[in-house]
Amino acid sequence: MKVLFRNVAEMVELCESENISISELMIRQEMNVKDLSYDEVYGQMEKNLDVMEKAIEDGLKGVESHSGLTGGDAVLIQKYMQNHEPLSGDILMDAVSKAVATNEVNAAMGTICATPTAGSAGCVPGTLFAVKNKLNPTREQMVRYLFTSGAFGFVVANNASISGAAGGCQAEVGSAAGMAAGAIVEMAGGTPAQSAEAMAITLKNMLGLVCDPVAGLVEVPCVKRNAMGASNAVVAADMALAGVTSRIPCDEVIDAMFKIGQSMPTALKETAQGGLAATPTGRELEAKVYGINLKKE
Amino acid sequence: MKYKSVFDIIGPIMIGPSSSHTAGAARIGRVTRSLFGREPKWVKIHLYGSFAKTYKGHGTDVALMGGILDYDTYDPRISKSLEVAKEKGIKVQFHEEDAHTDHPNTARVRIGDDDGDIELVGISIGGGKAEITELNGFELRLSGEHPAILVMHNDRFGAIATVTQALAKHELNIGHMEVSRKEVGKEALMVIEVDQNVSDNVLKELEAFDNILQVAKVVE
Numbered sequence: 296m297k298v299l300f301r302n303v304a305e306m307v308e309l310c311e312s313e314n315i316s317i318s319e320l321m322i323r324q325e326m327n328v329k330d331l332s333y334d335e336v337y338g339q340m341e342k343n344l345d346v347m348e349k350a351i352e353d354g355l356k357g358v359e360s361h362s363g364l365t366g367g368d369a370v371l372i373q374k375y376m377q378n379h380e381p382l383s384g385d386i387l388m389d390a391v392s393k394a395v396a397t398n399e400v401n402a403a404m405g406t407i408c409a410t411p412t413a414g415s416a417g418c419v420p421g422t423l424f425a426v427k428n429k430l431n432p433t434r435e436q437m438v439r440y441l442f443t444s445g446a447f448g449f450v451v452a453n454n455a456s457i458s459g460a461a462g463g464c465q466a467e468v469g470s471a472a473g474m475a476a477g478a479i480v481e482m483a484g485g486t487p488a489q490s491a492e493a494m495a496i497t498l499k500n501m502l503g504l505v506c507d508p509v510a511g512l513v514e515v516p517c518v519k520r521n522a523m524g525a526s527n528a529v530v531a532a533d534m535a536l537a538g539v540t541s542r543i544p545c546d547e548v549i550d551a552m553f554k555i556g557q558s559m560p561t562a563l564k565e566t567a568q569g570g571l572a573a574t575p576t577g578r579e580l581e582a583k584v585y586g587i588n589l590k591k592e
Numbered sequence: 593m594k595y596k597s598v599f600d601i602i603g604p605i606m607i608g609p610s611s612s613h614t615a616g617a618a619r620i621g622r623v624t625r626s627l628f629g630r631e632p633k634w635v636k637i638h639l640y641g642s643f644a645k646t647y648k649g650h651g652t653d654v655a656l657m658g659g660i661l662d663y664d665t666y667d668p669r670i671s672k673s674l675e676v677a678k679e680k681g682i683k684v685q686f687h688e689e690d691a692h693t694d695h696p697n698t699a700r701v702r703i704g705d706d707d708g709d710i711e712l713v714g715i716s717i718g719g720g721k722a723e724i725t726e727l728n729g730f731e732l733r734l735s736g737e738h739p740a741i742l743v744m745h746n747d748r749f750g751a752i753a754t755v756t757q758a759l760a761k762h763e764l765n766i767g768h769m770e771v772s773r774k775e776v777g778k779e780a781l782m783v784i785e786v787d788q789n790v791s792d793n794v795l796k797e798l799e800a801f802d803n804i805l806q807v808a809k810v811v812e
Contacts, residue, residue: 298593325598330788339599346605346666360609362649401608404651404671411601412719413611419602441602448601453593457601458718460612460642460696474601511646513609567646584649 299324303450303491303545310487317477317487318439321446340438343408347397347420350407354396358403362584365514366403369396386425387526394421394525398518410441411448411457414513415471417521419444422475422528430482443481444474447494454546455553459506460565462556464520469501469552472524472531479532493535495545497527502548503555505563507570510581516571594737595719597812604720605666607658612697613643613650616716618670621659623724624701626808627742628710632703634683635660641696643716644688652699653686660703665720695725710806724810730772730781732810738767739789740811743782746803747773754801755782764788779805 299320300306310320325336355373359366372392375381381388394417401407401416410419423440432440448457451470456462476493480486485493501524509515541548562569571577581587595601606615625631637656639647647653651670657677658670669676677684697716702709713726724732727742734740745751752771759766765787773780790809799807 298596301593321598328596340602343599343602343605361651404608404614406605406666406668407608408603408605409611409615409720410603413606413608413615416608442598445598445602449595449598452595452601452719458612460718510649511642512649566642 297327299327301450302454303447303494303549306446306450307487307491316439316443316481317446317490318442318481321442321449337438340441341434343441344438346406346408348424350400350405351393351396351420351424353405354400355392358399358405360399360402360514361404362510362512362514364402364509364512364580364584365518366399368518369393369399383526386429387529389428390422390425390525390529391522393424394418394521395518397421398521402512402514402518410444411452411470411474412459412467414459414517415467415521415524417518418468418471418475418524418528419478421521421525422479425525426479426482426529432482436482440478440482443478443490447474447477451549451552455549456556462553463559463564464504464506465498465501465552466556467506468517468520468524469498469504471521472501472528473498475525475528476531476535479528480535483532483536485536489535491545492540493528493532495541495543495548496531496534496539498548498552499541499543500527500531502552505559505570506565507563507572508565508567509572509577510584511565511567511572512584515577515580600719600721606720607651607655607666607668607670610650611720612716612718613646613652614655615665615720616697616718616722617643617652617655617699618659618663618665619720619722620699620701620714620716620724621656622662622664623659623714623722623808623810624703624710624712625660625662627712627727627744627806628703629806630705631680632660632682632709633705634703635677636685636687636702638687638689638700640689640691640693640698640700643697643699644690647686647688656699656701657684660701727781728779729774732783733770734783734785734811738785738787738811739809740783740785741790741795741807741809743784743798743807744805745780745782746805747777747780748803751780751801751803752782755784755798755804758794758798758801759784759786762794764790764794785811
């Protein structure tokens, strides 16, 4: 039951000294901790991949949540892409539509895989099934993408937080986007150190993001936050692959995220008391969802 | 380290929309069911904190009921669980409570039939992870750091020894263990934290012993 790495620096160092990928290190650690064989660990992750693929398929067919607040945007984006050349590029918009598809399915009480949470479940699969069309990975490389994402998430969860109630949206979508960025780099042939740079660059640009869901539901703005998290991840991965590095090391960015989360007011941490939830329209939607009459003042 | 497995991060597979308000709630319901050991005839659930305020929007109610029907976090039947319960003639009540609890996502679950009932308090701590803090009036003190099982048993000599011997046979090392009872010779509870994961086969083996009433795994 031995944990091999506790932070990103240790993770990268181990990968370099053993000459292995981050996904391989994560698989070895899981085998150690759970006392399982390679096939058992791999097989369980492959099931997660199947669920993600199905969720995207369902979302691209079009779904609507019980509250009626979300649904149908993934379809709109895909249709737009069929008739237009997206200004931000095919892969970016494909990632966005698939992240949105996943979170729309989640909001509609469909089946998803939490990565690392349900509210941030779109970033990792959204980017995976978009860059897949460019990189043409094997099924095994796709499963490994999830282990690489998981390795970064593992560090964040243990050294900071992956809970919106504890750390705001930066802890959920911020972490998810950073996890995705690290995994894109590995799939594209980058080094473990470049994966860490991509994670750092992504998370740096998600710092301070608050968790302010309208009516307390995992819908508005969560679905679109996943869209932007996915695009942030793709851009940061490209930057890291180009050789751009973060002046602040990845572990220190994660630590900064944790401290920002601690000093964030409770009203902005999944309580539906502040931010977008407390706007006039946010309150109106909330009243509608719960069938409450707003007093006219 | 609070999170030990990559599958705490990539996973669980679950019905949306919230890992804490839906998947965690389903897990609380399912532990209640596995401790009760059969389908109940009635269900009374008290919701506290954020659970009480947002349960309808998050489907916390259908998730808890789904768990009580023995559905896993990813079972699509969860969304129809209240209808299934109605068809089966199970009486279901939800109560929204104002009382302040230590954790924002807390549920007190009571289920039963003509032959008995069970009551527990569960909290959902995030990412789909859930903890049981109270069972039939017994307060549980689980670290959450190690796999844990609960064993309801009759307060008789040898009951504890049979369980610990069986765990030893399967090379499962006990790191922490508590035994409590309310009255001599009546119902008692063992809370056992072990270093290795406990398979379902081991649980079944324990359940078959004399004087063992119910066995459930509460921490993976």
